[in-house]
Amino acid sequence: MSVTYLEAIREAQAYLLEHDSRVYIYGQDVGAFGGAFKATKHLANRFPGRVIDAPISEDAMIGSAVGAAIEGMRPIIEIQFADFSTVGLNQVVNQAATLFWRTETPCPITLRLPSGGTSGGGPFHSQCLESIYAHFPGLVVCTPATVEDAYSMLIESVTLDDPVIFCEHKYLYYHLKAESLPKDALPLGKARIARAGRDCTVVTYSAMLHECLEAAEEMSAEGIELEVVDLRTVKPLDTDTIIASVARTGRLLCAAEGWPWGGVNAEVISRVVAEGFNLLDAPPQRINAKDTPIPYHPKLWSVHRPAAASIMAAVRNVLRS
Amino acid sequence: MNPILDKARVIKAYRWMLMARLLDERLAQLYRAGRIFGGVFLGKGQEALSVSMGMVLNRQDVYAPLIRDGAGRLAFGESALDALRTCMGSPMGPMRGRDGNVHRGRPKEGYLPMISHLGASISVVNGALMAKRMKGEKKFVGIASIGDGATSTGAFHEAINQAAIEKLPLVLVVANNQYAYSTPTSSQFACQSLSQKAIGYGVSDHEVDGTSLTDCLKTMQDATDRARQGEGPQLVIANLLRLCGHGEHDDAHYITPELKASSVGADCLKLAENTLQSDYHISKESLEIWKEETVLEINQSIEQVQREGAPDPYHHSWKSLISRELCEHS
Missing domain, CATH: 3.40.50.920 (Rossmann fold)
Incomplete structure (x- = not known):
């Protein structure tokens, strides 16, 4: 049995939904459809009311995640392609990233950004935006390269009390495979x-x-x-x-x-x-x-x-x- | 009579309006005396609308005020002391010198701190309401306060549409104060009335004379009641005039004499005083005493803030994350 990078992301989300009632997923087509890349396939069924379809409104999606985090939730926002996250940039860098500094209120949100190039992706479905987000204080920026890290780092990201930009690479989704999900992992911040x-x-x-x-x-x-x-x-x-x-x-x-x-x-x-x-x-x-x-x-x-x-x-x- | 208009509540509302107005006047003085860092932004002319928001909210509700909501903030539970602490940069205030003037709040208490980007608070209120629903809370509402200028933003469009889709108990209040900084409404929107926008989003609308305290109280009570009862988002348009510049640096020479002389140009505080005397039999002497008491409280607060001193940059925690082990060196 093997597990792909994409399946690891799905399994990490299933684990989080299962073990933490504060976690929910919000994004375009993530519900019954299971997401543009199927990263949330079957999750809406397994966790009713907690995998929610969003309108095409990245600003409002991310803004609402900040509000929910203030209320103690731990939202995972799936941005359909990292490229579209710039529509919601204001909410990331001015609301989420400044909240703790300004008010000592935690902002535990995780933005999943399907990033990077794939053949035929073109200018607006291929971008790597980690450097943009890393520029702003108040954010943790993850860039997992392995199946094991995709799984363990996503779980750790959602567990963290700070906002996380989780740059998962689309090129790795299907062809990167591991034997099994990891039992333990390096902590975030360690190369x-x-x-x-x-x-x-x-x-x-x-x-x-x-x-x-x-x-x-x-x-x-x-x-x-x-x-x-x-x-x-x-x-x-x-x-x-x-x-x-x-x-x-x-x-x-x-x-x-x-x-x-x-x-x-x-x-x-x-x-x-x-x-x-x-x-x-x-x-x-x-x-x-x-x-x-x-x-x-x-x-x-x-x-x-x-x-x-x-x-x-x-x-x-x-x-x- | 509508319970929101009973004597005790109207007096309470008026006294918050009065405090907001007198606080604004002191802030303008402090600004001119160089005691304020950055700008000062006043709510003169908007107190009736603003206080009505704070008056109809409960502790479990969510409130995202904007720049001209000193009165609403007080009515929602902020102290004059906290307002002054933030404006004067006290380390004891909720923002501890890290943010100033109108950018203040206590998020854990449902009092959201605005950022400067207009329209950006609405979806944050939406998210708080979604969370409350997921947690199983009942009968809560959220109010987001904006001006006519913010209705032109993408954030406004995305957020009101989001609230409508999710059928959230959002009350979105627009102070149609005729100018966004110096830009008149004719350069801001082309519909006849902003309340027409409601139909496009599938939300209920209310339009109110923003200079009348009793009208504002009634309308805000009605709108929040409907939202609490599950009727979905409510868009409230209040017509009024900003009776000051955008900030104290702005002399507002662009506001036309015709507008000032029109019904929107009336001073809501003076109208409220008239109503208190004519409809609630409050004497002139009582109004004077309230004013003196309020001035005293503000002066005591200023003295306290001055004693609290300034934040110490060399013993400050320069950490932008809770997870200290993940902070980059600074």
């Missing part, structure tokens, strides 16, 4: 060494983890060993784990699917340069998507985002300098 290696640290997260691991396997055949760090949460950033890895390898490449300007890669490099400059044997580098909207045609898309081949080229660049 993981996904692969140990001595030659270069590659810091990454979400779907890019698998491109980086593929690159690492290919380069291993040439005798180059990459150490791959899976950030798991981009906010907070586990700077200690990153710096410790750079201390071992002396070199750093950051790989992310989001756009290059600012963002997670820039933040990681900034911290490593500021806190671990003397550990570096070469200038740190980054690889991001191209600085254009995300293209529709699979051939264009395949070079728009980083992939194993372009990551290997970027690593070679770091190793050469």
